[in-house]
Amino acid sequence: MSRTTKLILWALSALVFAVAAIWVATLYVNGDDSGAPTSLHNPYTLATTVHSASQPSEGLTNETMDKAFLSRLEQNARNSIQEKVRAKRFAAGESNSRVDLSTDSAYLRAGPIKLAVIRFSDGELSNQVFVAGVVGEEFRKVICTRDSAISISLLEGTCANEVARTFGHAVAQ
Numbered sequence: 178m179s180r181t182t183k184l185i186l187w188a189l190s191a192l193v194f195a196v197a198a199i200w201v202a203t204l205y206v207n208g209d210d211s212g213a214p215t216s217l218h219n220p221y222t223l224a225t226t227v228h229s230a231s232q233p234s235e236g237l238t239n240e241t242m243d244k245a246f247l248s249r250l251e252q253n254a255r256n257s258i259q260e261k262v263r264a265k266r267f268a269a270g271e272s273n274s275r276v277d278l279s280t281d282s283a284y285l286r287a288g289p290i291k292l293a294v295i296r297f298s299d300g301e302l303s304n305q306v307f308v309a310g311v312v313g314e315e316f317r318k319v320i321c322t323r324d325s326a327i328s329i330s331l332l333e334g335t336c337a338n339e340v341a342r343t344f345g346h347a348v349a350q
Contacts, residue, residue, distance in 0.1 A: 225329060226322045227339045234316040239291040242284070242311065251282040251295050254307060258297065285331070288346030294331065301326055308340050319343050 237246075259276040266273060282295040290310045298304040306329045308319045321329050321336035329336050331348045341347040 224323065225335045227319065227335055228321075229317070229319045229339055229343045231312075231315040231317045231343075234311050234314050237311055237316055239311055242291050242293060247282050247284065247293050247295075250293055250309070251280055254295060255280050255297070286349045287340065287344045288349075290344050290346060292340075292344065292348070296328070298326070298328075304328060306331065306336060308344075310344055312344060317343050 292310040
């Protein structure tokens with residue numbers, strides 16, 4: 178692959194990062210406004226808000242989704258979420274600008290598709306999982322949010338079902 182091609186792919190992946198990070202941050206900050214009841218007894222029946230979207234892959238492939246890509250995607254999404262939380266707090270008149278947000282990322286497989294999975298948690302009140310992968314010429318994304326510290330499963334439940342629907346395969350165990 179020529180140097181020019183690598184630079185073009187790098188620039189296009191930056192665009193993909195930016196769009197994905199803004200989308201994740203917006204959903205994280207705005208949360209679920211459905212008013213759905215939650216249950217603390219079974220993590221699979223807790224109200225989980227699920228959103229999915231897609232955009233052109235802009236040259237991104239399973240092969241170009243490497244550790245550096247995952248790290249940049251995680252950092253961009255984290256920074257975007259933190260900025261939006263700070264702005265929301267400032268608009269509400271709050272002076273606390275510290276945003277405690279833990280993240281964890283890894284690649285998983287759903288059939289032949291490589292999925293970037295990033296988990297976000299504030300440790301107490303909510304958590305979110307962002308799943309992204311390339312299907313054909315599309316960069317597909319699923320984000321699942323829950324107002325609970327209980328982790329969101331990708332193997333069963335609402336989020337797992339949306340991941341399987343969006344990517345055409347369930348996450349491998």
